[in-house]
Amino acid sequence: MEKLLYVTANPKGLEKSKGLQIGEAFLEAFQKERPEVEIKKMDLFTLDFPQMDADLVSARGKLAGYGYTLDQLSDAEREKIIKMHALADEFISYDYYVFVSPVWNLSSPAVLKAFLDNLFIAGKTFAHTPDGPKGLLKNKKAVHIQTRGGQYTGTPLQEMESGDRYLKIALSFLGIKVMDTLIAEGFDLNPQKVPEIIAKAKDHARLAAKELAKGISIQV
Template structure:
């Protein structure tokens, strides 16, 4: 059975978040196409995760380059590095991923970057090779659903968008195949058009669900 991890980074909740509502349209369509797929929802604002603070950076360095064992780390270092590996271990168990996040200040919410930091573990999600780093999470697919208050696509502001761009870079680095992002933008710029914008994004999300369902069916 294929497994999908549905990762959200919006504290507003389903009732108020247009992005989460678009995400639900995706899930409904996916379940219609793949009723047997296993889906787990992960709200990044509700989980306990390690952050790249002094202890975690120190622990990573000691284990990776200085020959320390886990037992030789301080209690705080050990607790955080174990938590980091546990989250990465859970992540790699899934075949497909959906990330739902808003654009805040040209980027994604900081909690999403903190989550991604937990996934960069040499030997687990990527490997150093003579020709450069190589992602180990091949054969997996991810989709990003992003909401934006302004209009970025096809405008001079496009190059300033860094949330979707970084997520794609990070996941591709780990070997994950990225689908075309489902974007709902101009939500603050054109308040009178919000229902139309959201409706179109929901339709795009349903199409993305059907595309992913095809990949699942073909086992690609």
Template sequence: MSKLLYITVNPKNDIKLSKGMQIGEVFLEEFKKQQPDVEIDHMHLYDMDIPEIDMDMLYARAKLSFMGKTFDELSEAEQTQIKNMHALADRFIDADYYVFVTPIWNLGSPAILKSFLDNLFIVNKTFTNTAEGPKGLLTNRKAIHIQTRGGIYSTGPMVDFEFGDRFLRKALGFLGFELMDTVFAEGMDHFPKQIPEIMAKAKAQAVEAAKEMAKETVTA
């Protein structure tokens, strides 16, 4: 049985209020048609306690990576942070397909997504260092980003100012993922009267993307 990790990044934990989640739901419905036995694991980041790189986390990672300390030599607070980080990373790793649903805020994704991703960069677990440079270990996994945008970032003067999708794709690529083309709905703040058309187009793209992702069975 395959597993799909569905990651939503919006304080609006209500599909009626989130256009991104509406598009994401269309994707999930089509994917389940293509792979009826798929297991869906939903992470809504705003409902989770995401470990942050605070002082305890910073020193714990330093002690383990280059200061020659063992886990048992860490303080209780440091051990807790490392345990929480690895638990989150383990849950993330235990999937075959990944769907990220985010808005773009002030040129990038919500900050909680960066905090989440910080827990996934663990040397010799999700990537390793080689003589040729870093190498991602999370291979044979497919990921897609569904993003909603108030402005226009695909063309025109704002192209170089879109850092949400760009960063996520770079981060996942670094870890070894196979990335599909991003599904985005943009211009909804600029053209509110066109929202139904914009959403319909994005939902149609989500359906096709779900069919494409489900085409080949992957085993992580």
């Protein structure tokens, strides 16, 4: 059975978050097309996962390049590296990924970057080769749904946005095929048009979900 992981990075909840409302429209359309696919929701603001602190950085380095075994790590290092691998293992078990996040100060909420840090494990999600690093998560697909208060597309802000850009780079590095991003923007600039923007974004999300379910490249 195929599985889809729905990862959200917005603390406001469904009633207040425009992105989560658009995301729900995506999920409903995907489920209609592929009811057999198992879906799990993962809220990064409530998820307990390791941060890249001194213990985790030390543990990863010791295991990767200094010949340490798991038993030779400190208790704190061992606990955190085990959690890191468990999260990565769970992530690997999915076939489809949907990320939903807003733009905060030109990028994504920090919790999304912290989550992605747990996925970069040499030998598990990517490999070092003579030709450079190679992603190991093949035959998997991801899509990003991003909301923006400002207008980025077609303006100088477009080159400053780094949240969607980094997410796509990170997932591609791991070998995942990343579909076109679904962007809803201009909410803060056009408060009176918010319902219209959301409605249009939901239409795009439903189309994208159908295309992802059928294995077609998303074009919106």
